[in-house]
Amino acid sequence: xxxxxxxxxxxxxxxxxxxxxxxxxxxxxxxxxxxxxxxxxxxxxxxxxxxxxxxxxxxxxxxxxxxxxxxxxxxxxxxxxxxxxxxxxxxxxxxxxxxxxxxxxxxxxxxxx
Numbered sequence: 877x878x879x880x881x882x883x884x885x886x887x888x889x890x891x892x893x894x895x896x897x898x899x900x901x902x903x904x905x906x907x908x909x910x911x912x913x914x915x916x917x918x919x920x921x922x923x924x925x926x927x928x929x930x931x932x933x934x935x936x937x938x939x940x941x942x943x944x945x946x947x948x949x950x951x952x953x954x955x956x957x958x959x960x961x962x963x964x965x966x967x968x969x970x971x972x973x974x975x976x977x978x979x980x981x982x983x984x985x986x987x988x989x
Contacts, residue, residue: 912952912953912954913952913953914943914950914951914952914953915950915951915953915956916948916949916950916951917931917932917935917949917951920951920956924956924960931951934959935949935951939959939962940955940956940959941955941958941959942955
């Protein structure tokens with residue numbers, strides 16, 4: 877059976893968001909992504925105690941991968957894990973740099989005594 881563009885559009889509009897994600901993943905050949913759980917920014921906010929503003933900023937700055945379906949933002953579980961890991965690394969790096977700066981300052985003060 878050949879599908880016309882009109883029948884495709886009709887089916888697409890009626891499909892659930894999960895089915896749309898699966899269809900796009902299939903078209904893109906992304907089988908592993910099909911099995912992933914997707915969350916709304918509000919769900920992530922509640923689960924990880926992160927403000928929705930922080931999540932929105934991370935999405936639109938390119939730090940957090942997301943998809944848009946019918947204008948609604950959905951974020952894959954793997955994208956959340958990657959983003960949290962990067963954020964932890966950034967915080968640890970900043971703390972380490974602060975410690976290095978303190979050590980250098982103390983060394984300079986001791987040298988001047």
